[in-house]
Amino acid sequence: MNTIFTEHFLSVMIAIPFLGMAIIAFIHDQEWIRRVALGCTLGDLVLSLGLLNGFDFSNHGMQFVERMAWMPTFNIQYAVGVDGISLLLVLLTTLLCPFCVLCSWKSITTRVRSFMAMILLVEGAMIVVFTALDLFLFFMLWEVTMIPMYFMIILWGGPQRIAAGIKFVLYSLSGSLILLLAILGVYVEGGRTFDILALAEKTYSPDAQFWIFLAFFLAFAIKLPMLPFHTWLPDAHSEAPTAGSILLAGVLLKMGGYGFLRFCLPMFPEASVTFAPYILWLSVAAIVYGGYMALAQSDLKKLVAYSSVSHMGFVTLGIFVFNNHGIQGAILQMVNHGITTGALFLAVGQLYDRTHSRLIQDYGGVQKTMPQFVAFFCLFSVASFGLPGTCNFIGEFLVLVGTSFESYVMVLLAMGGIVLAAAYMLWMLQRVVLGQPQNPTISQLTDLSMRELATVVPLAVLILWIGLYPSPLMEMMDASVMHLVQHMAEYQSHLPDLVAIR
C-alpha cells in the first residue's frame, strides 16, 4: 500500500475519478451519486495537495515519473510525471472539480448519474493530459475531454445547445485533426518515439520545425482560443450548464496554453522565435478585441466568455515573449483565470438558478435582495479585470513587465484592454447589481444558501490570497520556467524585426 502511494502517486490520482465513475454506475440513489462524486473530487484534491507536499521546488525536471510499456511496437508508453509547469495546472483541475459537483447539486436533476460521470471523466482525462509524458497518451486523453463536454452541452444546456454543441465539436475536431498530423509529423521526424522528453531533446530541421510548429500552434490556438478561432467559446460557454462552463473556462482552455509551453517552445525553439511577432500582435489584438466584444454583450455568460478571450490573450502574450516574467505571468494568468472565471460562472449560475435568465436587462437592484451574493459577485468581477490585490493583477502585471522587454506599444495596448475590462465589468455590475429592482422576481430573490456559500467562499479566499501573496505559486514553477527560458535564450538573439526592439 505504501509503495502504491509513493511510486504510483499520479496513477492513483488519475485512477480515482475513473473508479468513481465505476462506483456511481451501480448507485441508484441520486443523493448518493452526488456524494460519491463529491467524495472522489475532494479525494483527488487532497491527493494533489499531497503531490504539492512531495514536490521538490528546486528541481526543474519531471517528478513522480512513472513509465510502463503500453504498445511497444510503436514505442507507445504509459508515462506520467509533473514539473513546475504542469503542477499548478493539475492543482487547478483538482481544485475546480469539487465546485463543479457542488454547483450542480440542485440545478441538475435529470440524468444525475451521467452528469456526475461526465465531470469525473473530464477530471481524470485532464489530469492525464497535464501529466502525460507520452504524446500518444496525451492525444488520446485530449480527445477524451471533448466527448463529455459535448454531451454536457447538448444534454443539459440552454436553448441553443445543439448548435453550440455542434460548433464546439466542429472546432475541436478540426483542432484534433491538425494535432494528430502534428503528432505524426513529430513522431516521424523525431526518430519514431512518442516520448515527450526525448522529443524535446532532439533538434529538427528548419522546414520540419516550421510545419510541425504551425500544426501544433493551430491546434492549441483553437483550444485556447486565440483570436480568429474563438467563436466556439461564447456559444459553448453560454449554452453549457454551470459546471460545464466552469470546466471549459477553468480547465479545458488551459490545455492550449499548456501545449504551447510543453511542445511548441521546447521542441521548436527556432520556429517559435520566427512566429513570435505575429503571435504577439495577435495576442494584443485578442486582448483588445475580447474587451470590445464583452462590452457589446447583453448576455451575462457570453460577457464572461468573451472576457476569457481577452484574458487568454495575456497568456499567449506572456508565453511568446520568452522571458521569465512573461512565462511565469502566463502560467499564473492561466491559474488565476481558472479561479476567477470559474467563480464568475459559478455566481452567474447562482443567479440563473433563481431567475432562469441570463440577460443583463432582466436584472437590476440585486444588491437589495442578495447582499451576500453581491459582495462575492463584485469581488469576482473586480478580480476579473485585474484589480490590484486580487490574483489576476499579479499575472497581468508580470506579463506586461515581460512584454515591456519586447515592445512598449504592446504594453500600452494591452493596458487599454484592461481599461475595457474594467468598463464592461463595472457596467455589468451597474446594470445587474445597482439600481432599483425592476420586476417582482428580483425583489423576491433569496440570498445564498450554506451550500452556495461553501462554493464561493474558498474561491474568494484564493483570489485574495494569490493576489496578496503569490510568491509560493511563483516558487513552484520558478525552476522549470527558468530552465525553459534558458533553453530558449540561445535562439532568441535572432528575433525578426517585426517587433520593435523597445
Place this chain on the structure above:
Amino acid sequence: MTFFILIPFLPLMAVLLLVLGKPWLGEQGHKIGIPAIALSFGFSLMAFMQVVSHGAFSIPLYRLIHSGDLVVDLGLYVDQLTVLLLLLVTGVSSVVHVYSSRYMIGDPRYNRFFAVIALFTFSMIMLVMSNNLLMMYVFWEIMGICSYLLISHWGERKSSAQAATKAFLVNSVADVGLGFGVILTYSTFGTLDIQTILAAAGSMQGTTINLFGWLGSDVSIQAVTLITLFLFMGAMGKSAQVPFHVWLPFAMEAPTPVSALIHAATMVNAGPFLLVRMSPLVILSPEAMIFIAVIGGMTALFATVVSLTQVDIKRMLAFSTIGQIGFMIMTCGVGAFVVSIFHMLAHGCLKAFLFLSTGNALRSVGVHEHESPSFPRHGDVTPSIWPFVSGALLLACLPPFLLFSGPYEQLWMAQPLASTQWTFWILGFLTVFFSAMYVMRGVLVLFYQPVSTAYVNGMGGQTIQPRFFSPIHLPGILAIIGIVGSLLLILWSWFAEFLSPVVGYRTALIPEEPSSGTGLQLILAVAVAVGGVAVGYVSLTKFAGSWFGESSMGKRWYVHFLNKLYFDEMYEAYVVLPTLQFSRWLWRVVDRQVFDALILGIANVSVGTAKWLWRVVDLRGIDGLVVGLGRNSVGMAGWLWRVVDLHGIDRVVVGLGQRSVGFARWLWQVVDLRGVDRVVVGIGQQSMGIANWLWKIIDIKVLDKHTNRQGEQAEAAGNMRQELEPRTLQHHLLVMIFWLIVGMGLLFWFVV
C-alpha cells in the same frame, strides 16, 4: 519600531472584524471602526515624534513577487512626508468616523459603510507608507475601488450607480499611465524600490527611451521625462485634473462624510503626494515640470470659475476641491513641493470641515443629501453659519498666505522658462481671487438668501443632530483648526526645514540672491483675496446670483461654465457612445459575420460539397454509371442470350450433340462390335486354351503337392485366425469393396 506596523493594520483588523462579524453586529459598526482609527492616529503621532527625533525608518513586510531579477519586497517606509500625511489621513478619518456614526444612523448598509471607509483608510495609509512603486499602485487602485463602493453606497439611485462607474472608469483610464509608468520605471531602473530609484535618478539623465520604435521612428525621449509624465497621468486621474476631472463632481453622490474624507481631504491628494514623493526624479525633467504646472494652473482656473456657477452646494465644493488640488499640482510643477504639501494639509482639514458642516446644514434643514436641485435656503440654520463663514474665510485667505509668504517663491523663479514666472503670477492671483469669491458665494447662498426667494420649509423640524458636530461644538473645532493652521503658518520655516530631506531641489538653478519684495507680494495677494470676497458678496446680494452680468455675452459664458464647459457631454458623445457603438458593430459585423462565419462557412461548404457530391457525383455520376451499366448489362445479356446463346452456342451444341450421337453410333457399330468385341472374344478363346494347358500341366502335377502342404498349414493358421478375428459382415463388405476398386482400376487401366 516594528509596532508602527499597527498604523495600517489596526484599520485592516477593523475591516476584517466588520466584514466577518456583519451578521452579529447590528448597527454597531462604529464601535469597531472608531477605536481602531483613533488608535491608528495615536500611533501616527508617535511615528511623527519618532521621525522628528530620529529621522526616517522602514519596516520590511514580505516578498510579493520574485521572478528572475524582478524582486518586489513589500515594506513600510516612514519619513517626514509620510508622517505628515499619516496625521492628515488618520486624523480626518477619525473625525469622519465619529461624524458618520451619527450621520449614517438608520442606513440599511451601516456596517458596510464603516467597513469600506476603514478599508479606505487602511489603503491610504499603506499608500503613503509604501516603499515601492508597485505597492503604491496596488493601494492606489484599492482606494479607487473603495471610492467606487462608497459612491455607489446608495446604489438604488440610478445617478449614484452611474457616478460610481464613471469615477472608476475615468480613473482606470488615467491609471494606464500610472501602471505604464511603473513598468517603464522597472525597465529603466531595474527595481521598483522608491528610495533606490530616487538615489539612482540623477545618473539616469542620459538614458532615453524610444517609445514608438515599432513605427520605425527613432524619436528617443528622456527616460526621466517619460516616466514622470506617465506617473503624472495617474496623478491627474486620482486628483481630478483636467481632462480627468469629470468624475469628482459626480462622486458627490456619495454620503457627505465620504465626500469629506475621500473626495476632499485624502484620496484626491494622492496625486500631489506622488509628485512630491518622486520629486527628486521629477525635477530632473524641466519639460515634464512645465507640463505639470500648466495642467495644474489650467485646472485651478477652470475649476474655480465653474464652481462659481454651480447650484448644487456639494458640486460647488467639489469644483473648489479640484481647483485647490490644481493649485497644489501647479506648485509642484514649479518646484515648490513643500508649499504643495503644506497646502494639502491645510486644505484637507478645512475642506473636510466644510463638507461636514454642509452635511450638518443639509441635515438640519431636512434635505436628504442634495436631492433637491436648488439650495436649501434660510431655514433655522443660522446658528451654524459662523463656523462655515470662518472656515470659508480661512480657506479664502490660505492660498495667498501660502504661496506668497514662504521662501519657496524663489523656486518657481528658478524655472528655465522665463514666462513661467508670469504665468504663475497671473494664474495664482486669478485663482486666489476666484476662490475667495466662490467661498463667499457658497456661504451666502446657503445662509443669506433674500427672504423673497425663501425656501418654503415644511420639514425643518425633523433633524438628526450629529453628536459631536452640533452647532455648539463647531466653533471649538474650528478654533482648533485655526490654531493649528496659524501655528503651521508661524512654524513655516520649521516646516520647510522638516520636509527638506524628502523633496528634490533643482539646486543648480537657484539664483544666488533671493528676490526682494516678498512682503509686497503678500500684501497684494491678501488684497486680491479680500477683493474676491467683496466682489462675491456684492454680486450675490445685488445681482442675485449671476455675477456674469446680464449682458448676452455674460449669460452665454455663464451657461458654458454652468455646464462645466461640456466636458461630460463631450466624453459621452465622443468617447463613451462611440466605444459602445464600435463594440456592438464589431460584434455584429466582425465577430458574427466574419470570424464566426469562418468555421460555419467551412462547415457549410463541407456540407454543401457533400450535398453536391451526393447529388451530382453520386446520383448522376456513379449511380448513373451503375444504372447504365446495369441496363447495358441487361441489354448485353439479352443480346448475348439471343445472339450468342441461341444462335451460336445452341447451334454449335446441338450440332455437336448431333454429331456426337452419330459419332457414338459409329463408334459402337464399327469399333465396339466389330473391333473390340472380336479382339476380346479372340483373346478369350485363346486364354481358355492356355488355361486348359496350364491347368493340366502345371497345376495338377506340380502345384497340387505344394498346395496340399500349404493348405494344411493355412488351415492351422486359419483356425487360429478364426479364433482371433471372427469374420464379420463388414469384413466381407470391405473386402468386396477392395476388390471392386482393384477390379475397376485394372479394367480402367486396361481399357484406357
